[in-house]
Amino acid sequence: MNNTHPIALVTGASSGIGRVTAEQLALAGYKVYGTSRTRTATAPPSFETLILDVNSDDSVNAAVAELIRREGRIDLLVNNAGFGIAPAGAEESSMAQARAIFDTNFFGLIRMTQAVLPQMRQQRAGRIINIGSVLGFLPMPYAALYAATKHAVAGYSESLDHEVRSHGVRVIVIEPAYTKTQFDANMIPPDRPIGAYADIRASLAKTIQQIMVNADAPDVVAKAVLKSAAAKQPDLRYTAGTLAGRLRLLRRFAPAKILDRGIRKDLGLDVGVSS
Numbered sequence: 001m002n003n004t005h006p007i008a009l010v011t012g013a014s015s016g017i018g019r020v021t022a023e024q025l026a027l028a029g030y031k032v033y034g035t036s037r038t039r040t041a042t043a044p045p046s047f048e049t050l051i052l053d054v055n056s057d058d059s060v061n062a063a064v065a066e067l068i069r070r071e072g073r074i075d076l077l078v079n080n081a082g083f084g085i086a087p088a089g090a091e092e093s094s095m096a097q098a099r100a101i102f103d104t105n106f107f108g109l110i111r112m113t114q115a116v117l118p119q120m121r122q123q124r125a126g127r128i129i130n131i132g133s134v135l136g137f138l139p140m141p142y143a144a145l146y147a148a149t150k151h152a153v154a155g156y157s158e159s160l161d162h163e164v165r166s167h168g169v170r171v172i173v174i175e176p177a178y179t180k181t182q183f184d185a186n187m188i189p190p191d192r193p194i195g196a197y198a199d200i201r202a203s204l205a206k207t208i209q210q211i212m213v214n215a216d217a218p219d220v221v222a223k224a225v226l227k228s229a230a231a232k233q234p235d236l237r238y239t240a241g242t243l244a245g246r247l248r249l250l251r252r253f254a255p256a257k258i259l260d261r262g263i264r265k266d267l268g269l270d271v272g273v274s275s
Helices: 014-025 057-071 095-123 142-168 195-214 220-229 244-255 256-266
Strands: 007-010 031-036 048-051 078-079 126-131 171-175 237-240
Touching: 007 014, 007 057, 014 031, 014 220, 031 057, 048 057, 057 095, 057 171, 078 095, 095 126, 095 142, 095 171, 126 142, 126 220, 142 171, 171 220, 171 244, 220 237, 237 244, 244 256
Parallel strands: 007 031, 007 078, 031 048, 078 126, 126 171, 171 237
Antiparallel strands: none
16 A cells, blocks of 8 residues: 555546646656556556546446555546537537537546545545636537536536535636647537538637647646645636636626627627627
8 A cells, every 4th residue: 555645546647638637746746547448558657547437337436446445545536537529509419419528528527526535535635626627617609518518517516615625625626728639639520410500610610720729738737736736725716827817807807798799709700799
């Protein structure tokens, strides 16, 4: 049993934000277990890999039990696993596709949380950090389902934090904006495309591609995770990066109509049609 280093578990650590976060936690002195749905030949030497599918109760419970068997405790859980749907109208996704994105992005996070909380409560210490998004407090036209999952993550996290705080556990949300990873390349297309949205889908794909040129590197998110993990009195929410911080301020202080027009202008939508 390892009692020297705090033990961290990071989901979706095969690439992108999850992998960089796992590597940075390891450099900060954590013993890190990253999860992946499949065994990868490119697993980095800085952390160990567990096979885990957040969509499966059995897989989640088995992986968490194995980690506790090896280490005896879990000090930090970073819920990062998730996917997106390519820019599309909300009605272009079937109910099956809507359930699928919620099952991974939201219910998968709940599965992981419920699996580690008994151990954290028993040891009366632990921190759960959920990778949310600025889309957890802002709307995103043509990404309604993804934004809905991130709004759900934010609401669940803040509510849960109040419940478990008296047991020595804290729950935190990290809210990045656009981040340079393979996330966009791995987005799935809508499963029932509608011709009325074809032009805007193509236009938005180009707009987002241009925005991503200046997107933050994943280490910006990893730094926010480390900051929140180390804080003695953590905030409930941490934005990651300059743009995310600016958007948080706009959401808080800007008049609703100005924010509405800004969102439409940035995405190349008709700014003459507003709330």
